[in-house]
């Protein structure tokens with residue numbers, strides 16, 4: 167049975183899965199996830215707040231603009247009504263008999279009183295009559311320091327229009343009083359229909375301005391040239407909304423429309439359809455041109471309230487969005503936490519299964535090794551058993567003839583026969599005996615005698631035996647023995663036999679080599695006693711000990727060796743519970759190491 171190793175990779179597979187499950191969300195990834203969530207959170211909150219602010223601002227601004235539109239419309243109607251109210255009065259006055267009489271040369275004093283009464287009753291600034299040259303003949307304010315009587319108003323556009331038979335309308339600063347007002351003028355005709363003068367009224371519009379101021383509004387009324395006539399802010403008055411041309415300026419100067427007042431540009435700039443920057447402040451801006459004389463009415467309102475409300479809405483939206491996001495994240499964290507705990511549990515289970523599997527694999531592996539060893543031992547035991555039977559019959563069969571030959575040779579020697587053949591035959595008989603002696607080891611059965619042997623003594627005894635061949639081959643000895651005994655419970659003869667075999671092989675391996683050094687060492691450590699036999703011979707080549715220790719494996723020439731030395735030595739060492747190892751030395755040659763487990767002895 168050969169239980170192969172895919173289980174190992176299976177073990178790794180399982181371990182790999184365990185690793186993967188061990189930390190489903192690694193810390194770096196968790197950190198990156200937290201960072202990215204924060205970024206997403208911030209981006210979403212920013213987007214929400216931006217959208218909420220602009221949406222709410224647009225909405226509230228729309229409301230403000232609607233309100234501003236209503237106010238503008240109201241003020242436009244007021245201006246309209248104020249101008250309309252007295253527009254027909256000069257026409258009516260031009261037909262008054264007192265007016266016609268005075269215009270055609272009558273005494274103006276009566277008319278002065280009459281006009282004063284009219285002006286007072288109607289709430290008009292002034293009513294006055296001019297002759298065809300524009301010189302005032304009669305006026306409601308006659309006799310007062312600011313009386314118009316005698317003043318020449320021929321340069322005024324309202325006079326110039328009226329003298330041509332049209333109705334003159336004009337806004338300007340009074341040249342006599344310096345008070346601004348709106349002028350209406352009509353021609354006064356005699357009975358024949360000829361134009362004999364011009365009757366004019368001046369209306370004070372400052373009430374409009376005052377009402378805007380009192381209401382806290384920012385309103386301005388500009389004429390066709392864009393010059394501000396009336397404004398709730400004092401500083402805006404007589405400023406121009408855009409740069410005036412030279413022609414416009416000279417026309418204004420000619421009509422003395424604004425007296426000596428210099429017209430400078432107003433600090434304002436329309437921004438888009440419904441906002442304008444004025445005096446460094448951005449305000450909502452609406453205007454209407456639906457007024458007489460191409461006038462325009464401008465209304466400015468602050469959007470501060472819209473902004474405040476927009477911020478409030480943004481705050482509420484942010485709070486809701488934040489709450490939703492945080493609760494979503496909280497739910498997510500809970501889900502991740504639960505998944506993490508689940509995966510940790512699964513990981514622990516997998517790890518345990520993995521460990522169980524690893525133990526099982528190791529057990530099976532060692533069983534496999536034990537099985538392999540047992541198989542090897544069985545095979546070897548089988549071979550040795552066959553060898554033992556063979557050895558027993560060979561040594562038995564050869565024992566008698568060898569003994570007989572030795573007897574015959576002894577007899578021949580005694581009788582002085584045999585000549586020079588005798589020593590050679592004796593040598594051959596010695597060798598045959600040697601072979602049968604070696605073979606007898608395999609045939610041997612039964613219990614052996616064990617005793618405490620000091621390995622140093624055994625080495626000395628073997629070296630003594632080896633002395634002749636060591637000397638003959640001029641081998642240098644390098645012996646390393648400890649000072650203290652190295653004891654081994656063993657069969658002395660067998661251990662010496664192992665040492666002899668190894669040393670003989672070492673000496674034989676160095677026959678053609680130089681130098682020839684036989685190194686022998688004995689020692690012990692915590693759990694083993696050992697000896698080594700090394701040489702400077704030709705080494706083991708590619709073969710390993712397992713191969714060399716097979717019976718009858720030899721590299722020697724026929725008759726030189728039987729290939730039994732290492733087989734016998736291995737068997738003896740096995741019997742003692744030890745093991746032999748062999749390897750080539752880096753410096754050349756081979757070294758054999760025999761190790762026995764240290765035995766407990768009293």
Ligand code: ADP
Nearest residue numbers: 671672675705720721722727728729730731732
């Ligand atoms: P034999 O000595 O009869 O050949 P062994 O079993 O003792 O039988 O040795 C088997 C073979 O192992 C030898 O023939 C030899 O090739 C090799 N061998 C043993 N010892 C050494 C050694 N020290 N150096 C090189 N080869 C060796």
